[in-house]
Amino acid sequence: MTSLLLHPGLILMAGAILLAPLRGAARSAGALAVPLAALYLGWQVPDGAAATVRFLDFELAPLAGDRLSRLFAVIFAIMAFGGALFALNQKHPLELTAALFYAGAAIGVALAGDLITVFVFWELMAVGSTLVIWSAGTPAAYRASLRYLMIHLLGGVLLMAGIAGHVADTGSIAFQRFAVDSVSHWLILAGFLLNAGAPPLSAWLPDAYPEASWSGTVFLSAFTTKAAVYVLLRGFPGAEILVYVGLFMMFYGIVYALLENDMRRILAYSIVNQVGFMVTGIGLGTEMALNGAASHAFTHIIYKALLLMSAGSVLLMTGRRKCTDLGGLFQSMPVTTWCAIIGALSISSFPLTSGFVSKSMISQAAADGHLFVVWLLLGAASAGVFLHAGIKFPWFVFFQKDSGLRPTDPPLNMRLAMILFSVLCIGLGVYPDPLYAMLPYPVQFVPYTGAHVVTQLQLLLFSGLVFFVLLDFLRRTLTITLDVDWFYRAPGLWLIRSALQGLSLLGSRGELRLRQSVSTVWRLLERHHGPDSTLARTWPTGSMALWVMILLLAYLLFYYL
């Protein structure tokens, strides 16, 4: 029980709640100190179950560690720290508390030793992330958060049903590798994949995340999808279906991001694309591929947060989010521009950046397994990443044309957060050994070989050439691209509204008829039994005797007939 008090996730969640009433320097100090404490404690979690709790007939293990869970606990805590540093001047009092609570729940998932604990923290993540979206305080954010919550509650139901089925079948709540061989395991897989942004319901991600505040989206980009990658790594390594799901996600993200005009929606689609690489790696299932997926989740959290920090800085300083309204900002926002470029190079897996040392392992695993088509598609998607995120995002936001906007770089804490994450992107790219040492399996991979560097540079630079040659096709318009969410935002909504209207019409007509029949019966009763009605009047005794005599005579008559 004592060790449960040192649970890094619970400490982060409790700290988040205690921070809520604080203001000023105390709040800032707390917001930075609590994630650092979680980082230290996450690093220290020993192998195996460190704490157990009895619940019903089960022995829960809410704090359990191994290399994989520590890796995710550590990166979630680093992200909480960087995000908090970036968000220190966020005015909305709820957001930072919600975001750190959300981060704590994600750490809780990473350190959960059993399925019930996974589920509890899973749902707490949904609550925390919804509150982060609410904190934006706009009607659009509120509506997006309700759609987000609806989808995630559905995911929770799928997961709970799967876990209940699994426990009924096996009697075990251990979180281990599942074979995709029963309805309950399919349900667990579906619940996990929904949070990863997998088809068919991936639209929740680009719908909801960009509606959060300039700082909220930074947190949102990190936890839900990567916690899903973690549980897939633990529960479904080598499940072949994940290869196909991951490949679809990679190209879906690229194509939709290419068509998008909102800078943060470009990056949101790009999250689906990047998680696609990880899901494909998990599906490949070899040690190399799983190391690749885990390390790519680690590096992706950092560079995607960095990209969204730069987008958040632009949003805060200009109030604009559409590529068509932006451009030329490099002239007055040099720090933000450089940090965005470093993030963009990292997501594109440029040599000397973090993406290069992680994503290459997934391609290497496909090549080692002689999976030609998968390897070819991974290469195609790598080129596509440079196209939609590596060049498109910095080009349209910071260069492109002179929008006439001359905002300055954001406040110091935001610049420091971006610089910290930029240093991590380059640092891990130049010296990946500390990251490799944390991966679940021993790393036998050398990222920097002549062939690897040259082929990657060829692929990326020629993709860049295509971008500039076909720039006219990529110019943005004031449009969105319909996605699967159209079904529940347009015809689904129309159906529900029509059904409700029909019901209420039916209700009002039915009510009218009911009222009419009730009053008819009432009038009938009034006529016969009311105070002045026939049956209620006082009758003279003589008339009663007369009626009795008539009845008796009638009886006599009928008797003899």
Add this chain to the structure above:
Amino acid sequence: MMEQHWLTRRETIRWLWVVFAVALALTVVAELFIAHEAHFEIEGVFGFNAWYGILVCAGLIAFAELLGVLFKRPDTYYEGGDD
């Protein structure tokens, strides 16, 4: 009238294109001097990653444009409809 930033001047952009072209050529030429680690036959084709990158990116942009014809809508499409 704001002063034009040096990076946006026509002659700078021309120089950037020259530098870019040299970098592109260098990555292809460098292939002659490195030890290959081909797993598949196609990797042995000269400049594979260069032309594969061009084909894939052109294909992705074409596909996205096609999808856009079918599914692009004004960005006010959902406004007022889903609240």
